[in-house]
Amino acid sequence: xxxxAALQSEIFRTYAWIVAGVLVAAGLALAVLRWILKKxxxxxxxxxRSWLIMAPLIFGSILGGRVVFIVVLCLLAGIGxxxxxxxxxxxxxxxxxxxxxxxxIAVGITCLVPQPQGEEPGNGWYGLFVALPVFAVxxxxxxxxxxxxxxxxxxxxxxxIVGFIYMGWMFGHLAFxxxxxxxxxxxxxxxxxxxxxxxxxxxxxxxFGRRPFRSNISPKKTWxxxxxxxxxxxxxxxxxxxxFPHFGAKQxxxxxxxxxxxxxxxxxxxxxxxxxxxxxxxGSGIPGHGxxxxxxxxxxxxxxxxxxMAGYFYGLR
Numbered sequence: 001x002x003x004x005a006a007l008q009s010e011i012f013r014t015y016a017w018i019v020a021g022v023l024v025a026a027g028l029a030l031a032v033l034r035w036i037l038k039k040x041x042x043x044x045x046x047x048x049r050s051w052l053i054m055a056p057l058i059f060g061s062i063l064g065g066r067v068v069f070i071v072v073l074c075l076l077a078g079i080g081x082x083x084x085x086x087x088x089x090x091x092x093x094x095x096x097x098x099x100x101x102x103x104x105i106a107v108g109i110t111c112l113v114p115q116p117q118g119e120e121p122g123n124g125w126y127g128l129f130v131a132l133p134v135f136a137v138x139x140x141x142x143x144x145x146x147x148x149x150x151x152x153x154x155x156x157x158x159x160x161i162v163g164f165i166y167m168g169w170m171f172g173h174l175a176f177x178x179x180x181x182x183x184x185x186x187x188x189x190x191x192x193x194x195x196x197x198x199x200x201x202x203x204x205x206x207x208f209g210r211r212p213f214r215s216n217i218s219p220k221k222t223w224x225x226x227x228x229x230x231x232x233x234x235x236x237x238x239x240x241x242x243x244f245p246h247f248g249a250k251q252x253x254x255x256x257x258x259x260x261x262x263x264x265x266x267x268x269x270x271x272x273x274x275x276x277x278x279x280x281x282x283g284s285g286i287p288g289h290g291x292x293x294x295x296x297x298x299x300x301x302x303x304x305x306x307x308x309m310a311g312y313f314y315g316l317r
Contacts, residue, residue: 001066001183011243012062012119015039017056017186023048050286054295061090062187066178067112071189073175074108080293082169088273095143096160103164104137107172111179122317124179130170136164162260166269166300167293174303180316185243190259190306193240194298197233197263203204204228226264240272246314262301270297 006012026048061072062073081100085091110129117227120126144153182196205225213221226306234256237243239250270293274282310316 001064001178003063003065003071005243006184009044011182011184011188015184015192015241016059018191019059021050024056031174048270054286057289063185066183069178070108070111070175070178072173074104074111076292076296076308077104077167077171079106079173079285080171080282080291080296081163083157083291083293084163084273087277087282088163090156090159090163093149093156096140096156096252099140099143100160100164100168102139103132104168104172106132106136107168108175111172111175118317122181124176124317126176126316127178133169136169137161137271144219170300170304171296173307174299177303177307177316180307180310182246182310185305186310189237189240189243190254190302191299193233193259194204194302196236197229197259197266198298200232201225201229201264204232211302214268217268217275221264221268229264230257230260233257233263243275251309251313255306258305259311261304262305263298266298266301269300270294311317 009301030045030048034045057170061069064250066071078101080295081097081104082091085097085100091097107129110132114120114123114127115125115127124169134157140157144150144157174190176181177190180186201221202225205220205222205228208224208228211221211223213226234253236259237252237255238249240245244251244255245257270282274280281290282293284292286305
């Protein structure tokens with residue numbers, strides 16, 4: 001991944017046009033609803049305006065090349081973890097939060113550097129990347145021993161482990177995807193399809209939602225929205241097959257299931273945490289979306305499932 005390769009990539013250029021078209025169409029639709037049909041679209045308009053900033057930033061990070069994209073993803077992981085740590089109270093313990101930040105930095109390094117002995121092809125140290133949870137969890141568990149503390153340590157250690165595994169390592173699979181031979185197709189599809197899955201869940205829920213899906217976790221999610229989003233996600237790989245022309249029917253089906261189910265699971269997991277601690281959003285940095293973690297949560301399941309599926313059938317590099 002380089003700026004030159006991105007500009008020469010037909011996949012990158014096609015997605016740029018698709019996203020631009022979707023944003024223009026959405027803007028026109030909102031304008032009609034607001035000024036012609038006199039509908040109240042204030043919250044949706046705020047969300048849309050944020051996308052006008054986020055979409056160019058996403059494409060800009062991919063255009064910047066492999067190193068830029070990986071660094072940006074690690075920064076997002078760090079911000080997402082910070083939101084999680086502040087919301088859960090873990091942020092008061094700088095030993096444990098520091099260990100998680102070290103783990104997130106290690107994720108970035110393993111995505112950037114090649115295997116030292118040259119036993120793995122291409123960029124990224126995949127062997128260490130997949131083994132990192134062992135070392136990160138060991139470091140976190142050593143902290144109470146190093147501090148000679150017992151009282152109240154279990155909760156902090158558990159939160160730190162969840163923070164690293166979920167926000168650091170699982171989300172970090174999206175960064176490692178930048179090392180794939182088909183990086184542009186994989187990355188752009190996963191990001192675009194996951195966001196479309198979110199939009200489809202919201203839209204289908206409004207149109208067809210009757211019965212709550214998980215009322216205690218996310219009261220606004222309905223069976224109609226969940227099944228509608230899954231249906232859209234199952235169709236999307238066939239419509240955007242240019243993203244991975246080497247995929248067969250089995251892989252396209254698995255891709256649809258991974259996005260359709262994984263995207264919603266990622267959102268529900270964060271909802272469980274938010275409901276348990278009694279907050280609506282993890283942060284407020286993105287108007288209409290909440291915090292960074294509220295925006296990237298759907299990718300946290302999708303990225304590792306898709307990367308390992310693609311790697312199993314075709315190899316990543």
